[in-house]
Amino acid sequence: MKFITLTTDFGLADWFVGTMKGVIFKLAPSATVVDLTHGIAPGDIHGGAFALAAAARYYPAGTIHVAVVDPGVGGDRHPVVVETENHLFVGPDNGIFSFVLRGERLRSIHRLENPEFRLAEISRTFHGRDIFAPAAAHLSRGVPPGRFGVRLHDLVRLPWPDPVAIKSGLRGEIVHVDHFGNAITNLGGTRVLESRATGVRIGAHRVPLAQSYNAVKPGRPVAVIGSSGLLEIAVNVGSAAKKLSLKRGSKLTLA
Amino acid sequence: MKFITLTTDFGLADWFVGTMKGVIFKLAPSATVVDLTHGIAPGDIHGGAFALAAAARYYPAGTIHVAVVDPGVGGDRHPVVVETENHLFVGPDNGIFSFVLRGERLRSIHRLENPEFRLAEISRTFHGRDIFAPAAAHLSRGVPPGRFGVRLHDLVRLPWPDPVAIKSGLRGEIVHVDHFGNAITNLGGTRVLESRATGVRIGAHRVPLAQSYNAVKPGRPVAVIGSSGLLEIAVNVGSAAKKLSLKRGSKLTLA
Amino acid sequence: MKFITLTTDFGLADWFVGTMKGVIFKLAPSATVVDLTHGIAPGDIHGGAFALAAAARYYPAGTIHVAVVDPGVGGDRHPVVVETENHLFVGPDNGIFSFVLRGERLRSIHRLENPEFRLAEISRTFHGRDIFAPAAAHLSRGVPPGRFGVRLHDLVRLPWPDPVAIKSGLRGEIVHVDHFGNAITNLGGTRVLESRATGVRIGAHRVPLAQSYNAVKPGRPVAVIGSSGLLEIAVNVGSAAKKLSLKRGSKLTLA
Numbered sequence: 028m029k030f031i032t033l034t035t036d037f038g039l040a041d042w043f044v045g046t047m048k049g050v051i052f053k054l055a056p057s058a059t060v061v062d063l064t065h066g067i068a069p070g071d072i073h074g075g076a077f078a079l080a081a082a083a084r085y086y087p088a089g090t091i092h093v094a095v096v097d098p099g100v101g102g103d104r105h106p107v108v109v110e111t112e113n114h115l116f117v118g119p120d121n122g123i124f125s126f127v128l129r130g131e132r133l134r135s136i137h138r139l140e141n142p143e144f145r146l147a148e149i150s151r152t153f154h155g156r157d158i159f160a161p162a163a164a165h166l167s168r169g170v171p172p173g174r175f176g177v178r179l180h181d182l183v184r185l186p187w188p189d190p191v192a193i194k195s196g197l198r199g200e201i202v203h204v205d206h207f208g209n210a211i212t213n214l215g216g217t218r219v220l221e222s223r224a225t226g227v228r229i230g231a232h233r234v235p236l237a238q239s240y241n242a243v244k245p246g247r248p249v250a251v252i253g254s255s256g257l258l259e260i261a262v263n264v265g266s267a268a269k270k271l272s273l274k275r276g277s278k279l280t281l282a
Numbered sequence: 283m284k285f286i287t288l289t290t291d292f293g294l295a296d297w298f299v300g301t302m303k304g305v306i307f308k309l310a311p312s313a314t315v316v317d318l319t320h321g322i323a324p325g326d327i328h329g330g331a332f333a334l335a336a337a338a339r340y341y342p343a344g345t346i347h348v349a350v351v352d353p354g355v356g357g358d359r360h361p362v363v364v365e366t367e368n369h370l371f372v373g374p375d376n377g378i379f380s381f382v383l384r385g386e387r388l389r390s391i392h393r394l395e396n397p398e399f400r401l402a403e404i405s406r407t408f409h410g411r412d413i414f415a416p417a418a419a420h421l422s423r424g425v426p427p428g429r430f431g432v433r434l435h436d437l438v439r440l441p442w443p444d445p446v447a448i449k450s451g452l453r454g455e456i457v458h459v460d461h462f463g464n465a466i467t468n469l470g471g472t473r474v475l476e477s478r479a480t481g482v483r484i485g486a487h488r489v490p491l492a493q494s495y496n497a498v499k500p501g502r503p504v505a506v507i508g509s510s511g512l513l514e515i516a517v518n519v520g521s522a523a524k525k526l527s528l529k530r531g532s533k534l535t536l537a
Numbered sequence: 538m539k540f541i542t543l544t545t546d547f548g549l550a551d552w553f554v555g556t557m558k559g560v561i562f563k564l565a566p567s568a569t570v571v572d573l574t575h576g577i578a579p580g581d582i583h584g585g586a587f588a589l590a591a592a593a594r595y596y597p598a599g600t601i602h603v604a605v606v607d608p609g610v611g612g613d614r615h616p617v618v619v620e621t622e623n624h625l626f627v628g629p630d631n632g633i634f635s636f637v638l639r640g641e642r643l644r645s646i647h648r649l650e651n652p653e654f655r656l657a658e659i660s661r662t663f664h665g666r667d668i669f670a671p672a673a674a675h676l677s678r679g680v681p682p683g684r685f686g687v688r689l690h691d692l693v694r695l696p697w698p699d700p701v702a703i704k705s706g707l708r709g710e711i712v713h714v715d716h717f718g719n720a721i722t723n724l725g726g727t728r729v730l731e732s733r734a735t736g737v738r739i740g741a742h743r744v745p746l747a748q749s750y751n752a753v754k755p756g757r758p759v760a761v762i763g764s765s766g767l768l769e770i771a772v773n774v775g776s777a778a779k780k781l782s783l784k785r786g787s788k789l790t791l792a
Binding site: 041046152 | 542544549569571572573575576588589591592593595596597600715718748749750751762763764769771
């Protein structure tokens with residue numbers, strides 16, 4: 028049983044995701060295809076990279092993760108397959124694998140160029156269907172990465188925004204706002220605990236650190252160490268993003 | 283072939299649902315995981331309970347239904363597994379199983395506390411991943427509910443809003459507004475037919491009872507017995523919620 | 538391994554799609570059920586027909602495609618199963634199969650009326666659950682189409698809006714706007730290339746023809762031959778629909 032996950036910015040209103048699945052099943056009828064998310068904002072490579080990093084490691088060894096957030100489709104970025112100790116990653120070489128690879132031991136990177144493992148016709152606008160889905164299907168049937176094309180020696184890498192030590196403590200930023208309006212920061216939980224801070228300053232607000240969302244009254248903001256091990260700003264039974272006007276890039280300080 | 287369904291308020295924009303599936307497949311690679319819905323409004327236990335009650339009984343006997351609408355995550359509500367004659371239910375004990383259990387013969391309730399059947403680290407914010415998904419996976423592999431923790435004797439129950447007999451007939455309310463803008467009431471079809479009513483009064487409107495949406499002209503409101511056996515207010519090729527300003531809790535009278 | 542795809546206007550907020558899957562799995566536990574899309578606008582038969590035509594041919598031979606965009610549910614349109622050389626199609630006879638059948642050799646059309654292959658109770662509002670899902674499940678288990686009901690000789694057909702030759706060139710229209718804001722036209726790629734046009738006129742704009750989205754600067758409009766073989770108007774890293782105020786039915790001219 029081979030698992031193939033999909034992460035895209037295609038949304039679910041059109042037939043794009045369903046078409047990729049058809050291509051996969053035609054070539055690998057016994058694959059199990061799972062959606063990580065198709066709700067990445069159009070062209071948001073950073074958001075796709077973050078989602079992939081949060082979810083991929085929970086999958087069985089040998090899983091093939093396809094990630095297609097690809098504003099440069101039809102241009103000259105390489106389509107690639109990346110093999111690590113645990114997983115295979117398939118997608119455009121545009122930074123989408125930056126964060127997930129921080130926790131993985133790299134084995135190889137190959138370009139997807141062998142026409143044997145693509146659809147017969149390649150459009151200029153839908154490589155998810157024509158290049159990436161067939162590659163995942165062939166990989167799931169045991170085709171080794173080396174057969175897809177020449178070996179590459181590096182990938183495009185997005186910088187991870189590391190927190191910065193400042194006089195009054197540690198300065199971080201919001202790296203993702205989720206569906207509930209929780210704002211995830213780049214401050215790792217261990218570092219937060221070691222700092223002995225009791226709260227964060229964000230804009231005009233001081234938000235207390237606590238163990239869980241409901242350590243504060245409904246409607247009140249709270250900072251907790253979230254499920255990815257990163258500090259997040261939440262509002263108990265509410266949206267921190269709305270209440271505190273937070274978005275990706277908003278700065279905060281441990282205090 | 284073991285079926286596991288998922289009902290959450292996680293939405294599809296983030297990696298939460300995809301992560302739960304990874305956890306399940308790592309432990310139970312041959313499970314079939316099916317989404318009931320992830321579009322419950324954030325924290326809307328009542329809405330989740332209603333969706334679960336509408337869908338669960340259409341699944342094969344032995345299906346494991348995971349429902350995670352959990353505004354109290356990280357607090358002191360119990361995580362539980364409920365066994366009935368037909369199904370297993372996994373989630374927080376906060377009322378989410380209230381409506382689905384009205385039609386099921388209860389066998390047992392157990393707390394999910396055995397660390398053997400949880401992930402090694404338990405976050406305070408994502409029990410769907412750390413507690414509920416692993417529980418479902420282990421159940422699907424045959425671990426009996428009794429091995430998860432102590433037996434409980436009751437669950438939190440949400441009241442079902444029963445219709446009220448009044449002088450001029452029967453008074454009910456809207457319990458759900460669906461994607462099409464159809465407004466589902468708490469008035470059971472049998473009771474509606476027995477009342478010999480020919481319509482409903484809702485706000486300033488009188489809406490005729492009919493057999494199907496298109497018994498009236500396009501754009502006109504109509505009351506029909508819907509697919510859950512409950513009376514619903516619809517507009518033929520339109521949205522009753524918009525046209526008549528209906529929402530959950532809106533009152534109506536059979537007349 | 539039998540594939541069943543689903544295309545509906547049910548959205549993902551309610552339990553409708555999840556309920557159809559339960560009905561299928563109860564009857565055909567080893568079927569693989571795949572979502573094409575549930576994001577068709579409510580009652581938009583044309584949009585559903587377009588999505589189905591774009592995706593269906595990428596599926597393995599023998600796939601059963603269920604399409605339920607059915608504003609006339611409970612009325613007198615026929616529920617049907619259509620067999621072609623490659624696939625089976627299940628849904629209401631209201632035009633939903635018009636476009637996908639343009640590329641398929643028709644074998645038979647049958648009405649879905651045999652109570653043996655429906656749920657025991659048929660609601661007036663949810664034939665997806667009560668008629669179409671059970672039909673797909675029984676077909677996947679090998680029940681031949683002829684056993685479902687009488688043979689029909691034709692289907693309702695939506696007209697495909699063919700481009701019109703005019704003095705200054707070729708006049709077409711937008712047939713779909715996708716999630717990215719790309720506006721797909723009814724102008725086939727071959728015909729565009731043969732015309733030797735170098736651009737399109739749409740409203741007050743002249744948009745240049747090019748090979749890919751990023752042949753123009755970010756934010757600039759461009760016309761490319763898209764993944765369905767049709768000309769589409771795009772904006773590099775942006776939304777053509779927003780920037781040029783395009784919607785289905787907007788007219789354009791090759792020039």
